[in-house]
Amino acid sequence: MPADSFTLCSDVEVEPLPGTAKQATVYVLYEEPGPWSHDVLDGGTFGAELTEKLKARMKKYNAALQLIRHPTREGRVIESHHLYLVFSDIGLTEVLHVDGPEAILDLDLSGPGLNGGQARVNPLLLVCTHAKRDRCCAVKGRPLVAELERRYPFKNTGDVVWETSHVKGHRFAPALLLLPWGYSFGRMNLEATEAMLAAAMRAQYFVPGNRGSGLMSPPAQAAEVAVAAHLQRQGEDVSYGQFSVESEEVGEDHARIVLIDGTRAHTVTLSTHAASGVISSCGDEPKQGRYWQVDSLECVEGAAR
Numbered sequence: 247m248p249a250d251s252f253t254l255c256s257d258v259e260v261e262p263l264p265g266t267a268k269q270a271t272v273y274v275l276y277e278e279p280g281p282w283s284h285d286v287l288d289g290g291t292f293g294a295e296l297t298e299k300l301k302a303r304m305k306k307y308n309a310a311l312q313l314i315r316h317p318t319r320e321g322r323v324i325e326s327h328h329l330y331l332v333f334s335d336i337g338l339t340e341v342l343h344v345d346g347p348e349a350i351l352d353l354d355l356s357g358p359g360l361n362g363g364q365a366r367v368n369p370l371l372l373v374c375t376h377a378k379r380d381r382c383c384a385v386k387g388r389p390l391v392a393e394l395e396r397r398y399p400f401k402n403t404g405d406v407v408w409e410t411s412h413v414k415g416h417r418f419a420p421a422l423l424l425l426p427w428g429y430s431f432g433r434m435n436l437e438a439t440e441a442m443l444a445a446a447m448r449a450q451y452f453v454p455g456n457r458g459s460g461l462m463s464p465p466a467q468a469a470e471v472a473v474a475a476h477l478q479r480q481g482e483d484v485s486y487g488q489f490s491v492e493s494e495e496v497g498e499d500h501a502r503i504v505l506i507d508g509t510r511a512h513t514v515t516l517s518t519h520a521a522s523g524v525i526s527s528c529g530d531e532p533k534q535g536r537y538w539q540v541d542s543l544e545c546v547e548g549a550a551r
Contacts, residue, residue, distance in 0.1 A: 253525065253528070254381070254382050254385060254386075254419075254528055255380065255382055255416065255417040255419075255525040255526065255527055255528045255530065256382040256386060256416065256417050256418060256419040256433070258417070258523060258524070258525045258532070259433070260521045260522060260523050260524055260535075261521035261524060261535055261537045262468075262537055262539070263418060263431075263432050263433065263455060263456065263457045264456065264457060264458050264467055264468040264471040264472065264538070265457070265458055265464040265465060265467045265468035265471075265537060265538040266414075266415055266418065266430070266432070266457045266458065266464070266467075266537075267414075267415075267428075267429065267430035267457040267458035267459060267460050267462075267464075267467050268310070268413050268414040268415070268423065268428075268430050268460050269460045269461075269462075269463075270308075270309070270310035270334070270428060270460045271308065271309075271333070271334055271335050271428070271460070271461060272307055272308065272309040272310070272331070272332065272333055272334070272355050273309065273310050273311075273312060273330070273331075273332040273334065273425060273428070274304070274309055274310070274311050274312070274329070274330070274331060274332075274350060274353065274355070275312045275313075275314050275328070275329070275330035275331075275332065275370070275372070275408075275410075275425075276311065276312070276313055276314070276327060276328075276329055276347055276350060277313075277314050277315060277316075277324065277327040277328040277329070278291065278313040278314070278315060278327070278347070279315045279316065279322035279323075279324060281378075282313055282376060282378060282411050283378060284378045284379055285379070285412070286311065286313050286411045286412075287300060287301055287304075287311065291313070292347055296347065296348065299351055300347065300350060300351070303350060303351055303353065303355075306355075307355035307356065309355050311350075312372060312410050312411055312413070312423070313410065313411040314328070314330075314372060314408040314409060314410050314411075315408065315409050316400065316408070316409070317391045317392060317394070317395040317400070317407065317408070317409055318395060318400070321400060326343040326344060326345060327343065327344050327345070327346065327347075328341060328342075328343060328405065329341070329342045329343065329344045329349065329350070329363075330342075330366075330370065330425075331353070331355065331358070331361060331363055332370070332425045332426050332428070333357070333358050333426070334425070334426055334427055334428035334459075334460060334461055335461060336358070337426045337427055337449075337486065337487050338358050338365060338426055339365070339366050339370060339425060339426045340358055340359075340361065340363030340364060340365055340366070341363055341364055341366050341405075342361060342362060342363045342364075368405075368406055368447070369406065369424060369425060369426065369427075369443075369446040369447065370405075370406060370408065370424075370425040370426070371394075371406060371407045371408070371422060371423075371424055371425075371439075371442075371443060371446070372408050372409075372410035372413060372422065372423040372424075372425065373387050373390055373391040373394070373407065373408070373409055373410065373420060373421075373422050374387050374409075374410055374411070374412060374413045374416065374419065374420070374421040374422070374423075375387040375388045375391060375409040375410070376410070376411045376412045376416075379411070379412040379416060380412075380416035380419070380527050380528050381528050382416045382417070382419035382528055383412075383416050383419055383420075383421065385419070386419040386420045387409070387419055387420045387421065388409075390420045390434070390435075390436060390439065391407060391408075391409050393436050394407045394436070394439065394440075395407065397440075406443070407443075410423065413430065414430070415430065415432055415457065416527060416528075417524070417525060417526060417527070418432025418433055418457065419432070419433075420432070420433070420434050420439075422434055422439070422455075424442070424446060427449075427459065427486040427487060428459060428460035428461055429456060429457070429458065429459055429460070429486065430456075430457040430458060430460065431452075431455040431456055431457060432455055432457050433455055434455045438454050438455055441454075442454075442455070446486075449485050449486050449487070450483060450484065450485060450486075451474045451478075451484035451485060451486055451488070453471060453474055453475045453478060456471050456474075457471075458470065458471055462491060463494065463496065464538055465494070465496055465501035465503055465516050465538045466491050466494055466503050466505075467538075468516060468537075468538040468539075468540060469501075469503040469505060469512075469514035469516060469540065469543075470489050470505060472514060472540040472543055473489065473505055473507070473512045473514065473543060473545075474488075474489075476543055476545075488507055489505045489506065489507050489512075490505065490506050491503065491504070491505060491506075492504040492505065492506045492511065498518075499517055499518050500515070500516065500517050500518075501515070501516045501517075501538065502514070502515050502516075503515075503516070509547065509548050510545055510546065510547055510548075511545070511546050512543065512544070512545050513542075513543070513544045513545075513546070514540055514542070514543050514544075515540075515541045515542045516538045516539060516540050516541060517538075517539055517541055518536045518537065518538055518539070519536065519537055519539050520534055520535070520536055521534070521535040521536065521537055522534055522535075
């Protein structure tokens with residue numbers, strides 16, 4: 247059956263969130279208050295010549311470029327551009343101020359401390375509002391970021407919440423990216439986002455709406471969210487960066503992931519399942535999707551090497 251042209255893809259909730267996160271290790275966040283084209287690297291935002299150079303720079307370091315802007319129109323009148331460099335594998339963000347996007351071409355993204363940036367302590371929360379990519383991001387992202395700005399004004403809280411370009415998964419709108427740890431979130435309301443931000447200030451893992459870590463493969467993302475949820479139900483505190491993948495066996499329909507947590511080993515088995523009626527973007531036809539489901543979870547104390 248054709249999708250209703252007025253059906254928002256994010257209103258069709260037929261697949262779980264864990265295992266759907268944007269994958270990246272290094273992020274470059276560039277403040278661009280002007281209009282964003284459908285794909286920020288399609289030449290429509292920065293022109294063909296600069297875009298090709300930016301693509302090459304990102305490819306060299308396997309980095310992801312996100313455009314960001316202030317939630318208010320007044321805040322988009324700027325004299326210099328924020329430029330954040332995020333190294334998710336070590337949970338570190340650096341900030342610079344630059345005159346234009348050409349400065350990105352001079353970046354050495356092989357590690358922190360190489361570009362004259364200043365390390366920052368507070369997390370960054372990016373809310374996708376990229377309407378030209380998908381209208382869900384405007385319909386659901388903009389009201390959320392506007393209310394966050396109203397409750398936590400930029401001038402009082404600092405540069406924590408930003409609008410951003412596409413972060414993958416507009417069918418899960420509002421789609422959020424939490425940095426420096428690189429966790430994607432979806433289907434978040436205001437109350438959940440406030441709670442997630444409060445937890446992030448302490449680097450505490452937040453399970454509701456969590457799509458997983460961008461440092462992990464889809465089955466490992468789903469496994470980690472399940473382990474974190476299990477530990478929290480047992481009354482334990484869980485922090486971002488607490489788990490690492492010791493081993494990963496992934497087949498076409500089954501996976502076995504072993505996560506290390508201090509001296510504990512968490513073994514998670516998963517299988518893929520069908521999700522019918524997935525609408526990837528607004529206006530697309532429904533299709534069959536697949537997702538990773540946790541089948542078993544076992545924790546062994548003293549098993550980690």
